[in-house]
Amino acid sequence: MNATLKEPISLGMIEAANRIVMAPLTRSRASDDGVPGRSAATYYAQRASAGLIVSEGICIAPGAAGNPMVPGLWAREQIAAWAPVTTAVHDAGGAIAAQLWHTGRASHPSVQPDGRLPVGPSPIAIDGLTFAANGRTPYVTPRALDTSEISQIVGHYARAAANAREAGFDAVELHSANGYLVDQFLQDNSNQRSDRYGGSIENRVRLLIEIVTALVDTVGPGRVGVRISPASSFQDMADSDPRRLFDHVVRTLAEHDLAYLHVVEPGIDGWRDARHQRDSPIDSAWIRARYPGNIVAAGGYTAESASRAIESGTVDAVAFGRHFIANPDLPRRLIENLPIAEPNRETFYSGGDQGYIDYPVWREPARTN
Numbered sequence: 418m419n420a421t422l423k424e425p426i427s428l429g430m431i432e433a434a435n436r437i438v439m440a441p442l443t444r445s446r447a448s449d450d451g452v453p454g455r456s457a458a459t460y461y462a463q464r465a466s467a468g469l470i471v472s473e474g475i476c477i478a479p480g481a482a483g484n485p486m487v488p489g490l491w492a493r494e495q496i497a498a499w500a501p502v503t504t505a506v507h508d509a510g511g512a513i514a515a516q517l518w519h520t521g522r523a524s525h526p527s528v529q530p531d532g533r534l535p536v537g538p539s540p541i542a543i544d545g546l547t548f549a550a551n552g553r554t555p556y557v558t559p560r561a562l563d564t565s566e567i568s569q570i571v572g573h574y575a576r577a578a579a580n581a582r583e584a585g586f587d588a589v590e591l592h593s594a595n596g597y598l599v600d601q602f603l604q605d606n607s608n609q610r611s612d613r614y615g616g617s618i619e620n621r622v623r624l625l626i627e628i629v630t631a632l633v634d635t636v637g638p639g640r641v642g643v644r645i646s647p648a649s650s651f652q653d654m655a656d657s658d659p660r661r662l663f664d665h666v667v668r669t670l671a672e673h674d675l676a677y678l679h680v681v682e683p684g685i686d687g688w689r690d691a692r693h694q695r696d697s698p699i700d701s702a703w704i705r706a707r708y709p710g711n712i713v714a715a716g717g718y719t720a721e722s723a724s725r726a727i728e729s730g731t732v733d734a735v736a737f738g739r740h741f742i743a744n745p746d747l748p749r750r751l752i753e754n755l756p757i758a759e760p761n762r763e764t765f766y767s768g769g770d771q772g773y774i775d776y777p778v779w780r781e782p783a784r785t786n
């Protein structure tokens with residue numbers, strides 16, 4: 418029995434029934450215009466025994482999407498389709514935050530309105546392939562945002578947060594991890610701007626803080642989480658001095674009234690285990706020395722390592738990603754040390770109900786004599 422994982426915790430205004438968080442998981446089951454699919458309510462309600470569910474990345478505006486079939490929160494029909502999802506989670510006793518997402522340069526004209534170029538801090542392309550409307554395709558060089566366009570993007574985050582609350586989400590989580598737009602502004606291999614959003618660390622962190630301020634103003638204190646991945650090199654991310662950068666990020670975030678800081682641990686690159694790691698990568702223990710608020714850590718955890726991390730005081734809760742896909746009753750399995758089922762990677766992003774809402778809860782095998 419892993420009793421530590423069972424302890425309730427207040428994450429700002431969120432009353433989590435236990436220390437197990439469902440990590441955000443893009444599942445590519447929305448319509449082309451970003452309306453979540455009909456099975457989303459079933460999928461999330463099946464997983465509502467988590468202390469907190471963080472939704473899949475939800476696009477804040479039409480140009481924010483990086484892949485086909487990802488949901489949004491800018492249009493009336495999207496808000497209307499999310500409402501039964503949050504109701505189903507609440508009826509099942511859970512809490513759910515909306516992860517607010519702008520992919521920036523990690524996009525492709527084939528998923529942009531009118532086939533436009535994706536935007537980013539600087540015209541620097543990711544070296545690699547993306548999953549676009551026509552399958553695997555090289556990334557393109559993004560168009561650098563004008564300084565005057567940035568306040569509009571901050572406004573889109575605020576609008577999406579207001580829409581999230583209207584749709585019944587308990588909180589919002591800013592996706593500032595994994596090489597998406599906000600991360601692209603933070604790190605200097607993707608941000609080579611010369612205006613007030615580039616250059617010094619203070620300037621590169623400005624967009625993050627403007628968005629966080631707008632989100633807290635919109636949804637109130639204790640209802641905003643922020644996700645960072647300071648050790649990840651996913652989507653070409655790197656910084657010339659990550660410790661100095663993230664020291665400033667974390668200490669500045671501590672001055673805001675967040676529900677939690679969500680840290681992706683070293684060893685994870687986006688949605689999979691890392692092939693290469695940065696030198697002396699930043700982990701949750703390093704963050705803990707600089708951040709007094711709630712820390713949710715994610716990345717490669719087991720019931721045992723999660724219990725240890727919480728007991729040592731390094732983190733307050735642990736998020737699980739891949740395990741939640743195939744184990745809708747994951748909290749029970751972790752707490753009671755029951756077997757954990759393996760997910761089928763072929764159906765991670767395949768659309769449809771298969772590999773989405775058909776994973777069973779744990780049942781004691783029938784005894785044979």
Ligand code: FNR
Pocket residue numbers: 440441442443444472473474516592594595644681685687688689715716717718736737738739740765766
């Ligand atoms: C992810 N992950 C992810 N992260 C995020 O911030 N937003 C997202 O939308 C997604 N989407 C996503 C889809 C799929 C299919 C996977 C497997 C992962 C990353 C995820 O939240 C988590 O950080 C990693 O999976 C590492 O945790 P685990 O799986 O080792 O517990």
